[in-house]
Amino acid sequence: MLRTKRPSINDVARLAGVSKKTVSRIINNEPNVSEKMRRKVQSAIDECSYTPNSQARGLSLSRSFLVSIVYDNPNASYVMEAMYGALDYCRSQGYELIMHPCDFSSPTAIDDLMTFIGQSKIDGVILLQPISDSAELASRLKEAGCNFVRLLSTRCEDEANMIYHNDGIAVNQIVAHLAERGHRQIAHIRGPLNSQSANQRHAEFLLAMEKQSLVVAEHHVVLGDYTFRSGIDSAESLLASNSPPSAIFASNDEMAIGAIVAAQRMGIKIPTGLAVVGFDDSPHASRMWPALTTVNLRVKEMTQLAAQKLIAQCKGNNSAAADVPCEVKPIFIQRQTTDIPSTTPK
Amino acid sequence: MLRTKRPSINDVARLAGVSKKTVSRIINNEPNVSEKMRRKVQSAIDECSYTPNSQARGLSLSRSFLVSIVYDNPNASYVMEAMYGALDYCRSQGYELIMHPCDFSSPTAIDDLMTFIGQSKIDGVILLQPISDSAELASRLKEAGCNFVRLLSTRCEDEANMIYHNDGIAVNQIVAHLAERGHRQIAHIRGPLNSQSANQRHAEFLLAMEKQSLVVAEHHVVLGDYTFRSGIDSAESLLASNSPPSAIFASNDEMAIGAIVAAQRMGIKIPTGLAVVGFDDSPHASRMWPALTTVNLRVKEMTQLAAQKLIAQCKGNNSAAADVPCEVKPIFIQRQTTDIPSTTPK
DNA sequence: CTGAAAGCGCTTACAG
DNA sequence: CTGAAAGCGCTTACAG
Numbered sequence: 001m002l003r004t005k006r007p008s009i010n011d012v013a014r015l016a017g018v019s020k021k022t023v024s025r026i027i028n029n030e031p032n033v034s035e036k037m038r039r040k041v042q043s044a045i046d047e048c049s050y051t052p053n054s055q056a057r058g059l060s061l062s063r064s065f066l067v068s069i070v071y072d073n074p075n076a077s078y079v080m081e082a083m084y085g086a087l088d089y090c091r092s093q094g095y096e097l098i099m100h101p102c103d104f105s106s107p108t109a110i111d112d113l114m115t116f117i118g119q120s121k122i123d124g125v126i127l128l129q130p131i132s133d134s135a136e137l138a139s140r141l142k143e144a145g146c147n148f149v150r151l152l153s154t155r156c157e158d159e160a161n162m163i164y165h166n167d168g169i170a171v172n173q174i175v176a177h178l179a180e181r182g183h184r185q186i187a188h189i190r191g192p193l194n195s196q197s198a199n200q201r202h203a204e205f206l207l208a209m210e211k212q213s214l215v216v217a218e219h220h221v222v223l224g225d226y227t228f229r230s231g232i233d234s235a236e237s238l239l240a241s242n243s244p245p246s247a248i249f250a251s252n253d254e255m256a257i258g259a260i261v262a263a264q265r266m267g268i269k270i271p272t273g274l275a276v277v278g279f280d281d282s283p284h285a286s287r288m289w290p291a292l293t294t295v296n297l298r299v300k301e302m303t304q305l306a307a308q309k310l311i312a313q314c315k316g317n318n319s320a321a322a323d324v325p326c327e328v329k330p331i332f333i334q335r336q337t338t339d340i341p342s343t344t345p346k
Numbered sequence: 347m348l349r350t351k352r353p354s355i356n357d358v359a360r361l362a363g364v365s366k367k368t369v370s371r372i373i374n375n376e377p378n379v380s381e382k383m384r385r386k387v388q389s390a391i392d393e394c395s396y397t398p399n400s401q402a403r404g405l406s407l408s409r410s411f412l413v414s415i416v417y418d419n420p421n422a423s424y425v426m427e428a429m430y431g432a433l434d435y436c437r438s439q440g441y442e443l444i445m446h447p448c449d450f451s452s453p454t455a456i457d458d459l460m461t462f463i464g465q466s467k468i469d470g471v472i473l474l475q476p477i478s479d480s481a482e483l484a485s486r487l488k489e490a491g492c493n494f495v496r497l498l499s500t501r502c503e504d505e506a507n508m509i510y511h512n513d514g515i516a517v518n519q520i521v522a523h524l525a526e527r528g529h530r531q532i533a534h535i536r537g538p539l540n541s542q543s544a545n546q547r548h549a550e551f552l553l554a555m556e557k558q559s560l561v562v563a564e565h566h567v568v569l570g571d572y573t574f575r576s577g578i579d580s581a582e583s584l585l586a587s588n589s590p591p592s593a594i595f596a597s598n599d600e601m602a603i604g605a606i607v608a609a610q611r612m613g614i615k616i617p618t619g620l621a622v623v624g625f626d627d628s629p630h631a632s633r634m635w636p637a638l639t640t641v642n643l644r645v646k647e648m649t650q651l652a653a654q655k656l657i658a659q660c661k662g663n664n665s666a667a668a669d670v671p672c673e674v675k676p677i678f679i680q681r682q683t684t685d686i687p688s689t690t691p692k
Numbered sequence: 693c694t695g696a697a698a699g700c701g702c703t704t705a706c707a708g
Numbered sequence: 709c710t711g712a713a714a715g716c717g718c719t720t721a722c723a724g
């Protein structure tokens with residue numbers, strides 16, 4: 001271990017011929033420092049390329065400068081995108097980011113999380129879907145005084161603690177897009193009943209169909225659980241019925257891809273025999289043939305905003321936290337699985 | 347912020363009626379403590395559910411209890427698997443894990459990394475492919491006294507600092523599998539020239555073909571760059587030739603999937619018109635139709651071993667680090683893209 | 693505007 | 709086997 005010892009605040013103070021308190025003032029941008037002093041200290045800092053030890057800072061301030069993304073979600077690309085969104089902003093503010101996957105179905109999940117937060121001295125957490133839906137977790141965090149931001153699919157009252165994606169807009173675009181291509185029998189593979197996003201997208205689907213004056217056949221709404229497998233099963237039952245749909249809107253890409261695989265196995269051509277739309281824009285979606293029409297949630301932008309909100313909170317600046325925008329509009333992405341010429345050519 | 351203050355070593359000492367040094371001895375499992383003392387202190391620890399503050403420990407020991415996974419790899423599922431492998435072991439040893447993506451093509455990449463490691467006081471790093479290939483990075487780390495473990499595709503001399511996957515075994519299985527199904531014209535889409543894994547797989551492919559007494563036509567080895575796009579392009583050129591192959595072995599799944607999309611667009615049926623094999627076992631591979639025959643690298647197991655090696659190093663136990671196994675054998679996974687009945691039925 | 697003192701929660705010497 | 713002192717690199721609260 002030859003790691004050369006990094007300079008401390010004392011080294012800088014000695015070099016500049018001032019007290020360490022003065023150095024502390026400069027590195028924290030405190031007011032009431034003479035310009036002359038500032039320059040002198042700054043040049044000493046530069047000379048020995050000093051950077052404050054955040055461990056020591058944390059110890060005095062009883063903060064850790066650690067924030068965490070907490071989630072229970074098998075979707076690797078979603079999680080990575082979320083991470084990338086938060087990472088840069090966190091680093092720029094001197095915070096490090098800790099990923100914390102967990103099993104939220106465990107009965108001790110919330111207690112375990114609170115223990116983790118206590119032991120690691122985490123300053124704040126970003127909650128990804130679906131655990132961000134949990135009102136209980138949110139209130140436990142609030143009660144423990146732990147800063148947090150939730151990623152939600154419906155607006156909640158607490159603007160300082162949430163970012164939400166407005167799926168309604170995207171679902172409307174999907175239905176309009178399909179209707180425009182002549183589809184009247186549009187089925188929906190919805191996500192699980194305990195998922196806010198699934199419920200939200202389902203509700204918006206019904207509204208959008210009504211807006212297009214289209215009737216939703218009762219057997220055309222099928223319950224999935226966001227897995228590939230459930231997409232296969234749901235599509236098989238839809239396509240085997242007496243009045244199969246001509247288009248399927250699945251509540252996520254996994255199920256949409258399952259639906260496509262099911263159709264292909266049955267010899268149904270996509271998109272001529274069946275149009276399919278997903279939701280997520282997973283990497284998969286653009287790497288299959290035909291490529292999947294879907295919706296990009298802009299997860300990266302969401303967690304970037306979430307990190308801004310969170311760190312504002314950590315700094316005790318709650319009004320700044322509330323001022324960070326909290327709505328992100330998803331983007332509809334048209335690809336080949338719905339690529340039939342519009343019936344109303346322009 | 348109502349966060350109740352956590353008990354410190356002083357609280358425990360007071361409660362147990364001993365000095366804090368004694369408490370320190372117990373929590374660090376030091377020898378030379380009377381059994382009676384140990385019990386008394388332990389019950390005080392339990393009573394106030396004390397856990398040591400690793401920030402303070404780190405400050406005295408000039409350690410951070412932070413390790414990092416450093417990588418430049420767009421493959422989200424690879425990175426997540428790597429993370430999951432390391433995470434549990436790190437936590438169990440009181441270390442937190444920081445993900446550090448970087449752009450290794452930048453001319454300042456190595457300097458930036460060294461700065462990151464210095465500033466964050468990272469105790470050690472796990473290097474994922476392909477940046478783990480860099481001998482320069484390895485020597486810079488060694489010189490700076492930073493612990494590290496590299497994930498490699500070929501064995502290197504330094505057993506304490508590497509984990510490697512033995513691709514040769516898997517490539518042999520692939521070629522034998524294809525040969526057994528009657529394929530004689532087997533093409534290879536190799537990865538980029540600066541990638542050790544690509545070079546390794548290419549070399550092993552040639553050896554395996556020879557072992558099967560199969561000739562590799564020169565135009566049947568095509569250079570890709572591990573991207574989906576290059577898989578499409580490579581396959582298009584292979585399939586448009588006068589003597590197209592009946593099977594393609596691509597050096598990763600991304601390119602294999604590109605090859606399949608290219609074939610499907612040209613109206614070639616998989617696997618009857620063309621067999622395809624990938625390498626990686628990405629989530630994608632099992633979610634397409636037909637599903638992709640590929641190789642699972644057991645990334646999770648590799649980073650779990652890597653974490654063991656790394657933390658042994660961090661604790662100054664270099665012989666323990668060298669004792670952790672450093673070879674992982676990939677698993678061949680047969681799916682539908684090669685699903686033609688064997689010509690030699692048993 | 694600047695600084696000397698005390699403390700954050702742990703550790704490593706060093707006594708006894 | 710146990711403990712009192714000093715220190716890790718920062719901070720806050722208080723003087724001047």
